[in-house]
Amino acid sequence: MHHVLVTEKVTKCYLPGQPPAVKEVDLTLGQGEILSIVGPNGAGKSTLVQMMLGLLLPDSGMVRLFGHDVSKERRRIAHRINYASTDLSLPYSLTVRENLLTYALIYNMKNPRERVARLLSTLGLESFAERKVGALSTGQVARMGIAKALVNDPEILFLDEPTATLDPEVSGQLRHLLGTMVRERGMALLYTSHNMREVERFSDRIVLMRAGEIAAEGTAADLMQRYGTEDLEELFLLLAGREEVAVE
Amino acid sequence: MSDSPPPVSLFAWRPLLGILYRQVVLYRRSLPRWMEIFYWPLLDLLVWGFLTLYLKKIPSFLPSAVVSLLGALLLWDMLYRAQQGISVMFLEEIWSRNLIHLLVAPVTPYHIVFGAILSSFGKVLLSSAVAATLAYFLFSFKIFSLGLDLIFFVGALLAMGWALGIMTTAVILRFGQEAEVLAWGVIFLFQPFSAVFNPVGVLPPLAAAISRVVPASYVFEGMRSLLTGGTLPVRDLLMAYLLDGVYMAGAIFLYSRVIARARRRGFHLKLGS
Numbered sequence: 001m002h003h004v005l006v007t008e009k010v011t012k013c014y015l016p017g018q019p020p021a022v023k024e025v026d027l028t029l030g031q032g033e034i035l036s037i038v039g040p041n042g043a044g045k046s047t048l049v050q051m052m053l054g055l056l057l058p059d060s061g062m063v064r065l066f067g068h069d070v071s072k073e074r075r076r077i078a079h080r081i082n083y084a085s086t087d088l089s090l091p092y093s094l095t096v097r098e099n100l101l102t103y104a105l106i107y108n109m110k111n112p113r114e115r116v117a118r119l120l121s122t123l124g125l126e127s128f129a130e131r132k133v134g135a136l137s138t139g140q141v142a143r144m145g146i147a148k149a150l151v152n153d154p155e156i157l158f159l160d161e162p163t164a165t166l167d168p169e170v171s172g173q174l175r176h177l178l179g180t181m182v183r184e185r186g187m188a189l190l191y192t193s194h195n196m197r198e199v200e201r202f203s204d205r206i207v208l209m210r211a212g213e214i215a216a217e218g219t220a221a222d223l224m225q226r227y228g229t230e231d232l233e234e235l236f237l238l239l240a241g242r243e244e245v246a247v248e
Numbered sequence: 249m250s251d252s253p254p255p256v257s258l259f260a261w262r263p264l265l266g267i268l269y270r271q272v273v274l275y276r277r278s279l280p281r282w283m284e285i286f287y288w289p290l291l292d293l294l295v296w297g298f299l300t301l302y303l304k305k306i307p308s309f310l311p312s313a314v315v316s317l318l319g320a321l322l323l324w325d326m327l328y329r330a331q332q333g334i335s336v337m338f339l340e341e342i343w344s345r346n347l348i349h350l351l352v353a354p355v356t357p358y359h360i361v362f363g364a365i366l367s368s369f370g371k372v373l374l375s376s377a378v379a380a381t382l383a384y385f386l387f388s389f390k391i392f393s394l395g396l397d398l399i400f401f402v403g404a405l406l407a408m409g410w411a412l413g414i415m416t417t418a419v420i421l422r423f424g425q426e427a428e429v430l431a432w433g434v435i436f437l438f439q440p441f442s443a444v445f446n447p448v449g450v451l452p453p454l455a456a457a458i459s460r461v462v463p464a465s466y467v468f469e470g471m472r473s474l475l476t477g478g479t480l481p482v483r484d485l486l487m488a489y490l491l492d493g494v495y496m497a498g499a500i501f502l503y504s505r506v507i508a509r510a511r512r513r514g515f516h517l518k519l520g521s
Contacts, residue, residue, distance in 0.1 A: 014514065050517060053352055057511045076255045078354035089345040091270060098273050105266030106353050108256045148349065 001030035004156055004188045005052060010061035012047050021047040023212040024061065029156065032186040034179075036199040038232075039209035040240040045192045048209070049158055052190070053083055065156065079107060084149035085160035089141055092134035096125055096144050099133060100151060107152035115151065122177065123147045138165040146174065150181075157181075159191035163198060175202050196232040206232070208239050215239045256354040263355045267363030271337070271370075285371055289325050289379040296321045297387040312476040318389040319471050320444045322379055323405055326372050327442075327464055328435050330409025333368020334361065335416040335431035342425060342519045351516070357507050361417070365410050372406065394471065397480045401467045404488040408463045411495035412438070418499070418506040421516055443468045463491040 007027045013020040022044040029035050037045045050056040052063050054074035063070040065077045090099040097116060104112035120126045123143055133141060142165045149157055157178075163171040175198070181187045193199050199206060200220040208216040208223070216223055216239055220232055229235040256263060275281050300314045338360070341347040350360055383389040392398065416434050420427045441455060442464035448456050459465040466488035470481045510516040 047514075050514065055348065055351055055511065055517060056514045075354065075356065078352070079253060079256050081352075083349075083352045085348070087345070088348055090349065091274070091340070091344040091346055093274055093278060094270065098270070102266045102270045102273075103349070103353070105262045105269060106350070106355060108260050108262045108354065112262070 001033065003028045004031050004066055005029035005190070006064045007048070007052070008062045008064070010048065010051055010058045010063060012044075012051060012056065012058050020044075020059075020212050022051070022058075025209075025212075025214055027207060027214070029188050029190055031155075031188055032182055034182055034189045034191075034202060034204045035207065036203040036205070037190065037192045037207045037209060038194070038196070038199055038236060039215070043209040043240070044212040045209055046160065047212075049083075049160060049190070049192065053081070053158060054078070079152060080155045081158065082107075082149040082152055082154040082156075083158040083160075084142075084145040084162060086142055086145070086162070086164050087160065088145060090133050090144065090148060093132060095130050095132055096120070096136070096147075097129040099144065100147055103148050103151045109152060119147045119150060123150075124173070139167060139170060142166055143170065143174070153185070154187065156188045156190065159189065161193055162191060163193070163195060171198065196236055200232045208236065210240055258356070258359075263353075263359055264363055264366070267355075267360065268367055271363075271367040285375045286378055289375055290382065292321055292325065293318075293379055293382055293386070297383070297389075300387060300389075312472075315389065316472045316475050317445060318383055318387060319391060319394070319475055320468055322376065322383060322391050323401060323467065323471060324439075324442075324444050325379060326376055326402055327405040327409045329372045329375055330368055330406045331413040331416065331435045332409075332431060333371050334364040334410060334413025335420065335434075337364040337367060338417045338420060339425075339428055339431055342420075347519055348517065357503070361414055361503065364413070364417075368410070368413070369406065376402075394474055397470075397474060400480070400485055401471055404463055404467050404485065404492055407489070407492035408495060409435070411492065411499040414496075414499035414503050418503040421503075421510060421519070422506045424515070424519055438462055438464065441465060447472065461491060463488040463495065466491075 005028065007025055009024045009026060010022055011020050011024050012022040025044075025048060037048065039045050047056065051058050052065070052070065054063075054070040057071050066080060068077050070077065094102070097120065100116040100119060101112055104115050109115050120129050123146065125140075125143060125147055128136060128140060133144065136144065142162065146159070146162055149159065163174060166174065178189060179202070182189055203220065206218065206220055206223060207214055216227070216235070218226065223235055224231065227235050227238060229238060296317055300317050303309045303314045303317075304311065341350060341360075351357070380391045383391065394401065412434060416430045419430055441451075441459040441462045443451070443459055444464070448459050448465055448469060451459060466481075466484040470484050470488075473479070473481050
């Protein structure tokens with residue numbers, strides 16, 4: 001498998017003397033692969049993703065996207081990736097269409113209006129395309145965020161808890177859409193989630209983080225078999241909560 | 249997957265258009281924003297305009313001094329808006345939790361600032377045009393009596409305002425929203441030393457010394473000189489632009505340092521969340 005993302009011994013410590021937020025993480029993401037990163041709050045998931053996006057520099061180690069060191073060459077790869085997070089939003093006074101058009105322009109897309117029209121249709125956002133962001137529900141804002149993250153047809157899509165605020169039906173539709181994009185376009189998808197059922201059904205591979213390190217890695221079936229658990233939720237509780245479990 | 253597209257050029261026009269498009273849309277339908285552009289200049293103009301009407305009636309008061317007050321007011325407003333345009337646009341990115349989207353996008357932090365400069369230039373032009381028109385019809389004051397020299401004065405003031413705006417943005421980025429009051433207040437720190445309504449000559453020695461390193465002081469001195477029948481003080485104007493260059497270099501240095509530090513420490517990732 002062709003690896004579009006590689007982290008090599010990535011470490012990040014925010015304050016001297018404190019334990020590192022991320023410690024010597026080695027990870028790969030292949031083209032057309034769906035990788036989930038799970039772990040309890042404070043496990044280092046967000047810090048790791050922020051380093052992958054070039055928003056944060058590692059203290060040591062390296063993040064490579066498409067072979068380029070993100071710390072030094074972010075501009076060379078920024079147009080090939082995108083990101084959505086439930087922590088983020090878009091300007092409240094603009095409509096959904098205007099926000100997407102803004103980002104279609106910022107990502108230097110040709111025919112930006114047509115691009116936005118297609119996205120609105122694909123994501124089923126047409127009915128509130130002319131509504132201001134400030135008037136949207138939390139779930140609608142999340143869908144708009146994902147539309148923004150798809151505006152440049154990214155080769156790697158980073159999603160931070162994309163379905164946390166969506167109802168089960170819309171979550172399912174979104175997973176179907178993303179799955180199609182991964183299969184048809186070879187897009188790589190890296191996402192974080194606390195929804196273990198979703199992770200189990202949707203991911204090709206799962207990385208479980210604890211205290212800044214990778215505690216376990218593999219397919220859902222592998223992991224459950226290895227730790228003798230019934231489901232991922234049980235595995236999560238086992239690995240996230242118990243210090244005595246050996247890090248794989 | 250199609251062949252990988254080339255990186256977005258630093259000089260690509262669409263990303264900049266995207267940043268400007270958003271500002272245009274924000275203003276197109278927001279009455280409070282339009283009021284913000286016109287409300288304060290109008291109120292200032294009325295207060296100072298009425299004062300000039302009163303001062304004109306005092307026999308011992310120099311007519312040129314009265315005229316200078318309105319000229320100073322219009323130029324000061326341009327400086328204020330240039331600075332505020334940059335800082336407030338950045339704050340809006342934080343308030344709307346949009347800053348990280350921009351930092352992930354294929355634009356540099358310098359694109360964001362350049363977009364803010366262009367946007368603030370448009371707002372300054374609009375606001376100043378309205379204020380100058382009102383000053384003419386309400387108080388018979390013609391700012392264009394300064395002739396083409398006005399362009400040089402305005403250029404020096406805008407450069408100072410933008411430099412201060414970039415510095416303020418850097419401080420907000422570093423210290424977070426607690427520092428957002430600077431977006432509205434920092435320019436007033438310079439006002440006493442900018443010789444806006446009074447010549448540098450009347451300032452106490454220390455204040456006069458400080459004013460010598462404030463570009464705006466040379467502009468306002470020059471404006472008074474022109475309005476009282478003097479010639480364009482080329483030497484003073486060159487000094488203003490030289491100081492502007494120093495301010496801008498300092499602002500870009502500070503902004504770059506803060507961006508680099510933010511990527512190491514991650515404090516920008518908490519802004520607005």
